Amino acid sequence: xxxxxxxxxxxxxxxxxxxxxxxxxxxxxxxxxxxxxxxxxxxxxxxxxxxxxxxxxxxxxxxxxxxxxxxxxxxxxxxxxxxxxxxxxxxxxxxxxxxxxxxxxxxxxxxxxxxxxxxxxxxxxxxxxxxxxxxxxxxxxxxxxxxxxxxxxxxxxxxxxxxxxxxxxxxxxxxxxxxxxxxxxxxxxxxxxxxxxxxxxxxxxxxxxxxxxxxxxxxxxxxxxxxxxxxxxxxxxxxxxxxxxxxxxxxxxxxxxxxxxxxxxxxxxxxxxxxxxxxxxxxxxxxxxxxxxxxxxxxxxxxxxxxxxxxxxxxxxxxxxxxxxxxxxxxxxxxxxxxxxxxxxxxxxxxxxxxxxxxxxxxxxxxxxxxxxxxxxxxxxxxxxxxxxxxxxxxxxxxxxxxxxxxxxxxxxxxxxxxxxxxxxxxxxxxxxxxxxxxxxxxxxxxxxxxxxxxxxxxxxxxxxxxxxxxxxx
Amino acid sequence: xxxxxxxxxxxxxxxxxxxxxxxxxxxxxxxxxxxxxxxxxxxxxxxxxxxxxxxxxxxxxxxxxxxxxxxxxxxxxxxxxxxxxxxxxxxxxxxxxxxxxxxxxxxxxxxxxxxxxxxxxxxxxxxxxxxxxxxxxxxxxxxxxxxxxxxxxxxxxxxxxxxxxxxxxxxxxxxxxxxxxxxxxxxxxxxxxxxxxxxxxxxxxxxxxxxxxxxxxxxxxxxxxxxxxxxxxxxxxxxxxxx
Numbered sequence: 001x002x003x004x005x006x007x008x009x010x011x012x013x014x015x016x017x018x019x020x021x022x023x024x025x026x027x028x029x030x031x032x033x034x035x036x037x038x039x040x041x042x043x044x045x046x047x048x049x050x051x052x053x054x055x056x057x058x059x060x061x062x063x064x065x066x067x068x069x070x071x072x073x074x075x076x077x078x079x080x081x082x083x084x085x086x087x088x089x090x091x092x093x094x095x096x097x098x099x100x101x102x103x104x105x106x107x108x109x110x111x112x113x114x115x116x117x118x119x120x121x122x123x124x125x126x127x128x129x130x131x132x133x134x135x136x137x138x139x140x141x142x143x144x145x146x147x148x149x150x151x152x153x154x155x156x157x158x159x160x161x162x163x164x165x166x167x168x169x170x171x172x173x174x175x176x177x178x179x180x181x182x183x184x185x186x187x188x189x190x191x192x193x194x195x196x197x198x199x200x201x202x203x204x205x206x207x208x209x210x211x212x213x214x215x216x217x218x219x220x221x222x223x224x225x226x227x228x229x230x231x232x233x234x235x236x237x238x239x240x241x242x243x244x245x246x247x248x249x250x251x252x253x254x255x256x257x258x259x260x261x262x263x264x265x266x267x268x269x270x271x272x273x274x275x276x277x278x279x280x281x282x283x284x285x286x287x288x289x290x291x292x293x294x295x296x297x298x299x300x301x302x303x304x305x306x307x308x309x310x311x312x313x314x315x316x317x318x319x320x321x322x323x324x325x326x327x328x329x330x331x332x333x334x335x336x337x338x339x340x341x342x343x344x345x346x347x348x349x350x351x352x353x354x355x356x357x358x359x360x361x362x363x364x365x366x367x368x369x370x371x372x373x374x375x376x377x378x379x380x381x382x383x384x385x386x387x388x389x390x391x392x393x394x395x396x397x398x399x400x401x402x403x404x405x406x407x408x409x410x411x412x413x414x415x416x417x418x419x420x421x422x423x424x425x426x427x428x429x430x431x432x433x434x435x436x437x438x439x440x441x442x443x444x445x446x447x448x449x450x451x452x453x454x455x456x457x458x459x460x461x462x463x464x465x466x467x468x469x470x471x472x473x474x
Numbered sequence: 475x476x477x478x479x480x481x482x483x484x485x486x487x488x489x490x491x492x493x494x495x496x497x498x499x500x501x502x503x504x505x506x507x508x509x510x511x512x513x514x515x516x517x518x519x520x521x522x523x524x525x526x527x528x529x530x531x532x533x534x535x536x537x538x539x540x541x542x543x544x545x546x547x548x549x550x551x552x553x554x555x556x557x558x559x560x561x562x563x564x565x566x567x568x569x570x571x572x573x574x575x576x577x578x579x580x581x582x583x584x585x586x587x588x589x590x591x592x593x594x595x596x597x598x599x600x601x602x603x604x605x606x607x608x609x610x611x612x613x614x615x616x617x618x619x620x621x622x623x624x625x626x627x628x629x630x631x632x633x634x635x636x637x638x639x640x641x642x643x644x645x646x647x648x649x650x651x652x653x654x655x656x657x658x659x660x661x662x663x664x665x666x667x668x669x670x671x672x673x674x675x676x677x678x679x680x681x682x683x684x685x686x687x688x689x690x691x692x693x694x695x696x697x698x699x700x701x702x703x704x705x706x707x708x709x710x711x712x713x714x715x716x717x
Contacts, residue, residue: 369562369564371560371562371563371564372564372566374527374558374560374564375558375560375564375565375566375623377527377550377553378525378527378553378556378557378558378560378627379553379554379577379578379582379626379627379630380550380551380553380554380578380582380630381550381578381581381582382550385581389577389581390566393568394566394567394568397568
């Protein structure tokens, strides 16, 4: 009883430590964020201009075009440029603040979105089904509205999306696409995505799926959530809270193809659970078989060959990294045989955990009193049937906590399954990360999901153990 | 019923520990044999050789004219006819008393469940534990456990019962209840071989007493002969030291 109390106290202290650590971490994030914003330097106009020029010179031609278009055609006056870190420039114009990211794609998106100002919701309300001429006019108007200080845009807006360097031709959006865009936005996205051909200067050009300009087109159309709000001038703490909120929305609630992004995690979770449960089942079956073979060999000397095979299996499985096993099983054996990545992962994790389970079970069998085997044998049961009816049930109970640990380990180990393309929990998080370019939220989110799973499982096993212990004490 | 010829048993990798050094014995049907002797004398080993829980190194054991030391014989079949009771009971802790008694009959004798349970209840009544049918071994006292263990062995309807120091692990006040069950069993005519230190029991129940010492049967005779007029000096010494 005293021990139990001690345990509870220890637990509480531990939980308090965890909580403290979490609070400390949150504080660290807050402080780091505010420090980061404080250290951003204010530049003079000349410096800013030179940085802009520098950056523009560094940009590939495709992006430079859009940038030049902005500064020349729109006559945007650059008030200041702030450099908050190596990769990020904040361009403060007359009308709005835009981030100029050093990374290529991000930059391109912003420019394109700004240049074409496709804010379909607003336009949709005014002109539900317009033709291309009206759209062009409308875009011009939108620009002029946003850039009043910059004066009227006189030049016609060419809906140029990419200038492809290698082949030296330009890609224009066809009128049909634009009509479709403003008539039904989603349809247009689908249309562009599925498009195989484009008309370029009167010639039909094939768009293959892996060339960047197709993605460029798609992204151009999906940038409906482009933010043209005034700069956020609230106090840093609120600013930070806002940014956290926006990050959260961007990482989990924004939709790709009509599905909110958190669904990547939900779908991944399903696969993770499927893989873990199935491979645990395989692992337990293999583990019990191997353990029984080894114990039988130890105590009766039978099954020499079987025991040798088991030892070989154990050395290989415990002597090589799990990821290498995964890659070998999938790419060397199962992929050529046409087996999918999920079944392969199940096979691999099952084989691997079987090795560890067998050692656990072997310990469990050896912990059962020898008298149990003798009693079973004296009644006339064969060795194997005594094992099955009498020794193994007791061994199973004895090793349940260790098995639970193995299950928990396995659950965490399945996170390498994404290497062979299993869309598990980890890959779900990585997918979000690759879409939003933010690491903190998606990665911490999957860590939390793993943690909840593990804690839940521990609790379940505790309950199961308590039930098994009822009516059974030696 | 059981004939032992030239039984040797050695332990250790090279057989350096010789426990049984040539035992010849014949046990008739209905006999109640009590084996006594100093510890380390080979009593338990001898008993355990009878149903091959220990593998004899050399020698022959015939059970109903069947050679059980022969590699070809199905020892599991023969063990069903030889009940065994252990010093430490060895009840199955994960099963209730009822399940302890019905497991083997259902699985090995192919009895149906109802029949096995009916028989189990009869046996529990005989050992005076009918009310404990649904208890688990951990809820029983030592004496109760041992009585259940006897009932469990009897559930297989054995022709011989082997007792390996059935009362040695019991508190003194619990010994009586187990011995009385054994006496009842003896009165019903069961063939019994019993290793024990309960001299009273030996005197009262045994038809023959074997004194084992240093791996051989040093002396054999009726209880009167052994207890009142031992011939072998080792027997004398042993009886003096315990009485």
